[in-house]
Amino acid sequence: MPIKIKKEAVRRGIINRVKEISGIDINACLQCKKCTNGCPVSEYTSSSPSEIIKKLQLGAGEELLDSEIIWTCVSCATCYSRCPMEIDMAQVMDALRVLAEETGAAKPDGNMPLMNKILLGTIKTFGRTYDLGAMALYKAGTASYMKDMDKVPMILKKGKIALLPSQGADKKMVKQIFNHLEKARKK
Ligand code: SF4
Numbered sequence: 001m002p003i004k005i006k007k008e009a010v011r012r013g014i015i016n017r018v019k020e021i022s023g024i025d026i027n028a029c030l031q032c033k034k035c036t037n038g039c040p041v042s043e044y045t046s047s048s049p050s051e052i053i054k055k056l057q058l059g060a061g062e063e064l065l066d067s068e069i070i071w072t073c074v075s076c077a078t079c080y081s082r083c084p085m086e087i088d089m090a091q092v093m094d095a096l097r098v099l100a101e102e103t104g105a106a107k108p109d110g111n112m113p114l115m116n117k118i119l120l121g122t123i124k125t126f127g128r129t130y131d132l133g134a135m136a137l138y139k140a141g142t143a144s145y146m147k148d149m150d151k152v153p154m155i156l157k158k159g160k161i162a163l164l165p166s167q168g169a170d171k172k173m174v175k176q177i178f179n180h181l182e183k184a185r186k187k
Pocket residue numbers: 028029030031032033034035036049050053079082083084085086087
């Protein structure tokens with residue numbers, strides 16, 4: 001797919017903000033496309049991880065935040081494991097999600113921003129994701145109380161989600177990381 005960058009976008013590119021939030025050196029990308037070839041979601045979206053990187057390198061601005069893959073990325077890290085330059089795309093996608101939220105570009109017609117917020121909230125509270133809690137909050141936030149409820153007993157029986165939050169995390173340290181990031185973002 002051809003990559004189109006608006007001329008005026010070069011002046012207001014978001015690459016530095018993405019670098020700042022993710023800590024990833026986006027300019028190290030060689031465009032080998034190994035990430036895209038292994039990405040389980042790129043074939044279902046109109047853009048791919050390597051395209052996102054290329055667009056950032058070319059100076060794309062906030063229009064990039066409207067890309068569907070930012071919200072369909074499942075943070076599986078397949079791209080990272082294949083990347084010869086060790087670029088962690090999941091972190092880049094996370095940074096783009098943060099910017100999409102900050103600028104109000106988060107897709108209003110989808111529930112992924114809500115799910116993302118809820119999952120991060122459970123990590124901040126419990127030190128790790130708490131799936132059952134996140135599920136309950138998501139259902140409350142989308143008023144979809146009964147949807148897929150018939151699958152819950154099977155999910156619990158197979159041990160796919162735990163009834164209680166994980167006890168092994170260093171909650172204090174995780175909270176400190178969140179607080180540090182929130183302060184850094186306000187600067
Ligand atoms: S695998 Fe790494 S170097 Fe290759 S295109 Fe993807 S991000 Fe760039």
